[in-house]
Amino acid sequence: MAYCGWYGKTLRVNLKSRAVFEEQIGQDILTGWLGGRGLGACIVDAEVPARCDALGPENKLVFASGPLTGMNIPGVSRFSASAKSPLTGTLIDSNAGGTWGLMLKRSGYDALIVEGESSEPVYLKIDDGHAEICPAGDLWGKDTKQSSVMIQKSLGRGSSVASIGPAGENLVKYASIIIDGSHALGRGGLGAVMGAKKLKAVAVRGSKKVKAADPEKLEFYVYEAVKWLKANPITSQGLPEFGTAVLVNLFNEMGVFPARNFQSSQFPGARGISGEAISETLTPMRRGCYRCPVKCKRLVKSKDGITRGPEYESVWALGPQCGIGSLDVIVAANNLCNLMGIDTISTGVTIGCAMELEEKGLFQTGLRFGDEEGLLRVIAQIAYREGTGSLMAEGSRYLAEKCGAPSLAMQVKGLELPAYDPRGLQGMGLSFATSNRGGCHMRAYMAGPEALGVPKMVDRFSTGGKAGLVITQQNINAALDSLIVCRFINLAVTEEYFARIFSAATGFECQSQDLHHIGERIWNLERLYNLRAGLDSSFDTLPPRLLKEPVLHGPSRGVVVDLDPMMSEYYRFRGWSANGLPSSSKLKELSLEDALC
Amino acid sequence: MLKEFQRTGSDLFLTGLNSSHSGNLSVRFGDRILVTRRGSMLGHLEQRDLIETGLHKNDSKIILASTEIGVHRAIYKGTSALAIVHAHPVHATALSLQDNEIIPIDSEGAYLLHKIPVLSAEHTIGSRELEERLPYLLREYKVVMVRGHGSFAVGQVLEEAYQYTSSLENVCRIVWLTRVLKGDVEKNSEKYKNW
Incomplete structure (x- = not known):
């Protein structure tokens, strides 16, 4: 019996040979690993040598949707990317919302496997199942928003673009992949894996319909699920009204909101950067993923125009972790990270680490806790690997080891810790x-x-x-x-x-x-x-x-x-x-x- | 305030008016509400289980508040209540599935409650529909049953709302027992049908 929800097909693209071909995936693989992270792990485990250089040609990047993606179900339009991480050396996956996963699914594929390295910058275009490797010389050097807009203009309405920015091109170990200038495959340096392959972006558009095995039953279960989403104050009030930054005040009061590189577990200025403060001062516009009634994403007005509002983790990493309590600075830093294509958590934690190293006289880069201008300056330096930014581009573990104080890196296995003490x-x-x-x-x-x-x-x-x-x-x-x-x-x-x-x-x-x-x-x-x-x-x-x-x-x-x-x-x-x-x-x-x- | 919540919560649980994690309590003070935490055990309330949030305005605490916070807010906005007890009394809930209104046939119940309306709604938990309809009924009645779900009782203090909840369950047990006995029931209570 053929199950619904999967196509049983992957698209494999070799950037060196320029070969593009479809492959079948067995049903036992799909039912055993489902999709997304599981399918990604299965493919990376089978095809990527564990001891290989994550930024070398042997590493592969697996993009995968899930069996529910594309159906009328809230919260499942996501997709994931998996590879060996250049930051941690582990198998890494990261998932993101938006419509990219939906478009991949509508293209008729459960997964996309990118292998090999291109000698020139390229981007991959998948239009309703037809894949093409396109030159990206004019995109190289552009930020994630510019490249998304340029590709979307060429591919047309309804397309979704996963792009790297300068950080990915410059192999920053925690470079991210940004979807349509908004959603992020943030963690573990997947953007650097793309950069090493000279793959600037992957754009997808699709129109295939995804059918359910039992639409009537599915409709009932979804109706019941939505009932709970509407009843639960987290999903019906907290997240819609304040976004994920709703957690700031709560965790600060509990004493689990780290500050200044985890030297304390509360931040005195938390109230001014909380979800409540964002709602009151930045007049955010609610945004959400496909079919999601929660709409926890934010667009905010800032001096840089309409930008993506910072999530809880980003508020913390670019704020209290660096001793900064200015919402305007956090919004600007968050926007810069997204444009450059770097993970906000790893960026903020690495900078906070640098600030403490500086405080202890172990690193000289002119950064001090609370240095708002320095924060913005150093984000760009990291993305372009300029000056001491190049050292920070390797991550907090490498930085702290180089400075002779490995214990000051707030990381596990090389991945910087998030906003919980x-x-x-x-x-x-x-x-x-x-x-x-x-x-x-x-x-x-x-x-x-x-x-x-x-x-x-x-x-x-x-x-x-x-x-x-x-x-x-x-x-x-x-x-x-x-x-x-x-x-x-x-x-x-x-x-x-x-x-x-x-x-x-x-x-x-x-x-x-x-x-x-x-x-x-x-x-x-x-x-x-x-x-x-x-x-x-x-x-x-x-x-x-x-x-x-x-x-x-x-x-x-x-x-x-x-x-x-x-x-x-x-x-x-x-x-x-x-x-x-x-x-x-x-x-x-x-x-x-x-x-x- | 914690002691008052603990006493009421504990009694509600021990007398079977709530199961281990069901029900919620709140009091209003000015434009603030103190409400039990979502998923808390009313029989074992601690300080962390009392969540303070706004009456009119949300804040971050909303994500810890009871699922029924919306209904509590609507009741406070629409009535003069200062305390609310939401419980899941077994006999009353069973009776609410049979009857469109519950008429007390015992003296205390008739004196205290007169009549208990039964409200039907498509969604009964954290429900917008209940937010709209319950306050109107609670302007006139001390306690209202939501069909197949549970009771909402109001008072000036928690003890008062608890009393109405407790009395409701007694009323329903008596109605239940008399139906089981299948004997004639004193009809004086009929006058309360038009209450």
């Missing part, structure tokens, strides 16, 4: 340390149970039982990242709904427990790849500051992350050895015997 959220600490892509909050969104009461409120300072909770969240989120469901939608609509929605959409019977199993399989595959890449259990840790320096003030005062007991419980719970190696019985259980270390 894990000393006040112990489970979040474990999730950072064990995340397969490095310091990431989205793998097991522990702010849910530890701060927002989703699914239930747990004691945020306790370590007891956190390992199991983190694992459950990591597993289910791996599956939901493969469907690909927006994490915010999942705050109101549980995986049980998405299992039903998935079954009705594809005809492939699936219960929530099956999603947990698929997610665990994805997690272990990613782990195996990372082990092959040389990332053993010594990488499953946190910056020493979070383990040894107690918070000095506020509600988290006196606390450090008590990682060791959670970590040993975590490995046991996962069915891994004390050294973090998946056991043969676990691999057998997950049908991963062939993916050996």
Whole structure:
């Protein structure tokens, strides 16, 4: 039986040979890995040597939609990109909203695999299934907005463009890919992978309709899901009214809002950069992804014109992390990062690290905490690798090591930490340390149970039982990242709904427990790849500051992350050895015997 | 204020008027509301479970507030209530699925509540429809049943709203029992049909 939701086809593009061809994907692959992150991991694991140079020709970039993409379901129009990360050396994936994933799906492909390197700048055009490699000499050097506009003019109405900016071209290790000048595949340096391949952009447009296996049932499940989205204050009021920056005041009051390179866990000027302040002062216009009623995105008026409003993480990284409390500066810095195509989190954390190094006399670049002009200046220097910006373009880990103070880099596995101080959220600490892509909050969104009461409120300072909770969240989120469901939608609509929605959409019977199993399989595959890449259990840790320096003030005062007991419980719970190696019985259980270390 | 919430929440749970995580409580003070956290256990309320947010205006705390925050706000805006108890009393909920209004047949219930309207809505949780319709009914009645969902009771303080909730459930148990007994019921209560 052929399932709905997938085409069973990938498009493979070799930039060196200029070959473009379609390939079939077996149904067992699609039902086993779903799409998005899972399918990306499966392909990268099979085709990209784990020890290869992430910026070399052996690395491949896999763009994948999910089986639900394109259907009339809120929160699933997303797509993901996967590769070996130049920043972390791990298998990395990042997903984004907008309409690019929808267009890829409507082009008739489940995934696009880009391999090889071009000798000249090119961009890839996929118009209703017809792919063409086009010269991009005139686009090279342009920012992400300019290149999107230029390509969209050429391809026409309805197209969507994923483009890199100068940062990607200059191989900044945390360069992002920006979609239509707005949405971002932010983390892990996927923009640099594109830059290394001299691939400026991928533009897609498609018109194929995506059919559901049981439209009537799907309509009912979606109706029920939307009911919850409308009922839940997070998705019906908080996010629509204030955007993701709704979290600023809340987390600052809890003492989990880091500032000045995690030297404190509260920021005195938080109120002035909060979601409330953005709503009151910048008169934002709401924007959202395809079929999403939440509309958490913002366009704001700034001195640079109408720009994308900063998300919670960006507000923090370009604000308190650098000791900055000016909303205007944060908006400008956020806009600059998007135009240059660099990840706001890694940029802000690396700059904050540089500021502390400077403060301690270990780095001379003239940057001080609170230096607003310096922030904007150095973002451009990073993107163009000018002066000390070139050192910062390698990421905080490299910078701090070069300056002789590796402990000052707030990163895990090379990926800069996001806007949560894990000393006040112990489970979040474990999730950072064990995340397969490095310091990431989205793998097991522990702010849910530890701060927002989703699914239930747990004691945020306790370590007891956190390992199991983190694992459950990591597993289910791996599956939901493969469907690909927006994490915010999942705050109101549980995986049980998405299992039903998935079954009705594809005809492939699936219960929530099956999603947990698929997610665990994805997690272990990613782990195996990372082990092959040389990332053993010594990488499953946190910056020493979070383990040894107690918070000095506020509600988290006196606390450090008590990682060791959670970590040993975590490995046991996962069915891994004390050294973090998946056991043969676990691999057998997950049908991963062939993916050996 | 925490003690008042704890006492009411605990009683509601222990007397079976709410299940472990159901129901919510709030009080109004000026243009602010103190409401229980979404998903909190009323039988075991702690300080972190009381969420303060605006009556007219949202702030970041809204993402922690009870799912019924919209209904609570609408009731405060549309009535003189200063406290609200939302519960899921079992007998009252069952009766609401059978009857279009609940008429007390016992003395205390008739004296205190006169009649309990039953409101039907397509969506009953965090519902815009309830936000529009409940305040009108609660201007006249102390407690209203939402069909198949639960009760909303108002008062000047939490204890008063709790009393109406408790009384409602008693009324419904008595109605239920008399129906089971299948005997003749004193008809004095009929006059309350036109209340």
